[in-house]
Amino acid sequence: MLIPCFIALMNLIGMFIMWYDKSQAIVGSRRVPEKRIFLIGFLGGAIGIWLGMNLFRHKTKHSLFVAGIPILVVINLFLFVLLALKV
Incomplete structure (x- = not known):
């Protein structure tokens, strides 16, 4: 559980x-480091980041995010299935 x-x-x-990060970008304040965003994705939050990218239209023109986050989504889903099957 x-x-x-x-x-x-x-x-x-x-x-x-x-x-x-999108709201900070709009007002010109301090942003979230890209490394931190990818770390959260690596730790299991890639689906949320991908949904946030599309919902808030944020970082959708950055090739690192357009390619990297979907790769992390696939890795996350694979690991989630392995955990669910307890392999």
Whole structure:
């Protein structure tokens, strides 16, 4: 039960971080470092980041994000399935 909660939390954080970074970009304030965004994606929040990218139209023109986040989504989904099957 702990692992699904962690995954859900990381995806909520991923979506929030994209909203927050977009709002900071609009007002010209301090931004979230790209390394931190990718770290959250690597730790299980890639789906939330991908949803946030598309929902908030943020970083959708950056090739690193357009290619990198979907790759992390696939890796995350693969690992989630492995965890669910307890392989």
